[in-house]
Amino acid sequence: TEAYIKAIGTARPLNAFISETPEKAVEMAKASDARRRKGETGALEGVPLGIKDLFCTEGVLTTAASHILDGFHPPYESTVTRNLWDAGAVMLGKLNLDEFAMGSSNENSYYGPAVNPWAPEGDNRRYVPGGSSGGSAAAVSSHIVVAATGTDTGGSIRQPAAFTGIVGVKPTYGRCSRFGIVAFASSLDQAGPMARTVRDAAIMLKSMAGFDPKDSTSVDAAVPDFEAALDQDVRGLKIGIPAEYRVDGMPEEIGQLWARGEEMLRDAGAEIVPISLPHTKYALPTYYIVAPAEASSNLARYDGMRYGLRVPGEDLLDTYERTRAEGFGNEVQRRVMIGTYVLSAGYYDAYYRKAQQVRTLILRDFEQAFGKVDAILTPTTPTPSFAEGEKTGDPISMYLNDVFTVPASMAGLPGASVPVGLSKDGMPLGLQILSPAFDEMTLFRVAGALE
Ligand code: GLN
Secondary structure (H helix, E strand, O other), X not given: OHHHHXXXXXXXXXXXXXXXXXXXXXXXXXXXXXXXXXXXXXXXXXXXXXXXXXXXXXXXXXXXXXXXXXXXXXXXXXXXXXXXXXXXXXXXXXEOOOXXXXXXXXXXOOOOOOOOOOOOOOOOOXXXXXXXXXHHHHHHHOOOOOEEEEEEOOOOOHHHHHHXXXXXXXXXXXXXXXXXXXXXXXXXOEEEEEEOOHHHHHHHHHHHOOOOOOOXXXXXXXXXXXXXXXXXXXXXXXXXXEHHXXXXXXXXXXXXXXXXXXXXXXXXXXXEEEEOOOOHHHHHHHHHHHHHXXXXXXXXXXXXXXXXXXXXXXXXXXHHHHHHHHHOOHHHHHHHHHHHHHHOOOOHHHHHHHHHHHHHHHHHHHHHHOOOXXXXXXXXXXXXXXXXXXXXXXXXXXXXXXXXXXXXXXXXOOEEEEEEEEOOOOOEEEEEEEOOOOOHHHHHHHHHHHX
């Protein structure tokens, strides 16, 4: 823990942390030592972790990287972090993210962008670590934490993992409790581990997961020993390659990476099977209806009365308006406007209901595919990390980052990103593995074969 606290001090230019909590870390490490001496050793005993600042941590500033949560010290602990502490883990601090987890580059943080520790040789620009779990990705990639929590609504664990050369796992929707995680889009949000190896991610997920009566969407299913999946190879597994993920304009190096992944799995004894997921192209547009709709509803609670920032106005309504105008950044305001629009009378049927119907078609595509294959292999992202500022002026090109990650989010399926190679500029690239719901064992098994 002391070594990590020192390392954090040398890595401040990455802006990975919103709050460092060294005193708390030392206190937790001491308590862990005491347990160890008594022979009580948890699965994560003494392991120093970073926590995405979207998880409520009791008495510790929790910002969601938003100005509107200024000074918010939650009176309770999220279930996922509670589970980690119960397993013996130590908290180093709270990690940077896009405001309310809305973004793909961590450039939407009120606390400034987190920086990718990777950059092409000879290029002095700062590269984005991806988002929204950009601080988590930067911290894990730069070895200033052992591992970190992330959350993934449309790709926020997998895409930053790919951009920074680490492993990120979004479990099945319902696998981890959402209690105490600041809500973005409740039917999509899911917590997961971000780590340097598949094994670390498996060990960490086991501690994070489990049924929680405080989250009505958490599923009462046994949590398997994910690490044991790594004892099995992929011989005899059928791996699907979906034709629809070969999108127009995808750089050649991404296609090559994908072919290399296929080859690795074939060499390890898996069978490669071409498949079709015909509704893939509708996933991104429907995600950007469903996610903002739910966000606009979830964010209605930030009214300047209950939490954080209050900008007093002439009357109540004026106070609401000023607080929200000052407290929310541009992207968050854009989402609230899109969300309230697609939910409003007259447009609900045309947009929101349609999107929900398409969501069912996307899920059916996957169900059919998993009748034929055990897992699916795709690139995680259509491009490697990009320089800061390159896409901030163009929300659509920013949204395109999520084209390969949102389909599984819409279907609630587990997905992992594993680093498999480098771009021609020497930037990390990841491949994505998808598996059937609650079959993370297969997900880890295939991920292990790509490592
Ligand atoms: N980049 C996507 C978005 O901005 C996904 C974010 C997430 O998964 N939290 O909505």
